[in-house]
Amino acid sequence: MSTILKCVICEEKKENGIQVIHAFICDECEKEIVTTETNAPTYNTFVEKLKSINTRIEEIVN
Structure with missing residues (x-):
């Protein structure tokens, strides 16, 4: 099961991306x-x- 996180840039919920410290940035x-x-x-x-x-x-x- 993939984790869905909110991107700090586009503010959309996505599955794939990178974790930068405590923030998520989508691909x-x-x-x-x-x-x-x-x-x-x-x-x-x-x-x-x-x-x-x-x-x-x-x-x-x-």
Whole structure:
């Protein structure tokens, strides 16, 4: 049985992806992140969403 988790990028529930610390990134978002140029309009959105992973860690620690 596969575990279904919510992606921190697209916020959809998916089965396949990677675990980054305490966050899940689905396969589709991972591929889009690694192929996005830094001057693309979606780049800053990815950066902000990925920053939320650090915020979650701080909430867990505190």
